[in-house]
Amino acid sequence: QALRVALYLEGRRQLSEDVQIFVQLLDREERAVAGVTDWPLHGVYRARAWHPGETVPLSYDLALPENLAPGPYRLTVGLIDVIRQERVPTAEGEGTTTIADLKLPLPPTAQVPERALEARFGEAIHLDGYTLVPEPGGLTVRLFWRATAVPAGDYIVFLHLVDEEGTIVIQDDSEPLGGRYPTSIWGAGEVVVDEHRLAAPPGEYRLLMGLYAWPSLERLPAYRNGEPDEDGAVELGTVVVRGD
Numbered sequence: 502q503a504l505r506v507a508l509y510l511e512g513r514r515q516l517s518e519d520v521q522i523f524v525q526l527l528d529r530e531e532r533a534v535a536g537v538t539d540w541p542l543h544g545v546y547r548a549r550a551w552h553p554g555e556t557v558p559l560s561y562d563l564a565l566p567e568n569l570a571p572g573p574y575r576l577t578v579g580l581i582d583v584i585r586q587e588r589v590p591t592a593e594g595e596g597t598t599t600i601a602d603l604k605l606p607l608p609p610t611a612q613v614p615e616r617a618l619e620a621r622f623g624e625a626i627h628l629d630g631y632t633l634v635p636e637p638g639g640l641t642v643r644l645f646w647r648a649t650a651v652p653a654g655d656y657i658v659f660l661h662l663v664d665e666e667g668t669i670v671i672q673d674d675s676e677p678l679g680g681r682y683p684t685s686i687w688g689a690g691e692v693v694v695d696e697h698r699l700a701a702p703p704g705e706y707r708l709l710m711g712l713y714a715w716p717s718l719e720r721l722p723a724y725r726n727g728e729p730d731e732d733g734a735v736e737l738g739t740v741v742v743r744g745d
Contacts, residue, residue, distance in 0.1 A: 503562040512551040519547045520589060521581040524561050526574050535563040569605055573686045576601040604686045610694050614645045620735045622712045623721040625650040631737055639700040639742060646695055648687040655683040656721060657713050660697055662706040671701040703744040708737040
């Protein structure tokens with residue numbers, strides 16, 4: 502359905518030129534996924550006619566794509582100088598301003614982890630279990646996250662395949678769902694199923710994982726069954742990677 506946006510604009514002084522209003526919904530890559538550009542009140546009451554100090558209510562409907570992906574979005578608004586065909590800068594010199602940070606949540610999932618686990622990272626992020634899917638030349642690791650509160654920031658998930666000498670043979674570092682669903686938008690009680698593909702040479706490895714902040718690289722404290730894990734990493738067990 503459409504996203505209805507109500508704006509309340511006030512003219513601080515009499516305008517000598519008309520302006521158009523634009524409203525855009527941007528994804529995390531700053532791409533506009535929905536938007537509208539129009540005259541105030543569709544041209545019935547243009548900005549030059551506003552009285553100083555008058556508040557003018559405006560309403561716009563943004564048609565959202567049916568395939569809009571879950572994740573964070575930013576609702577922005579701005580003005581267009583119709584004569585110059587350019588955006589009117591804000592007091593801070595920007596061409597637009599953010600009026601809301603929005604989120605399209607993940608749909609509920611019926612998936613359950615094959616291996617249960619009681620692990621916690623920091624204060625708000627829990628790992629309830631995981632599923633390992635062996636594949637030729639690697640494996641897919643499916644992590645089942647659960648937030649007990651809104652995490653304090655965006656964190657990177659790391660997974661390490663470590664050989665018997667303790668050397669990291671393969672590692673994967675990425676935000677959950679490849680960056681499409683960052684931890685900062687997780688809500689209390691929300692479950693996030695997160696997949697990571699690891700390509701590795703044949704062999705037997707220990708699988709370690711955890712979370713860290715960017716760009717400080719500081720790892721979140723890790724706890725397994727209430728006990729702290731060394732170096733902020735939880736061991737998920739031993740995995741065997743087979744060749745083609």
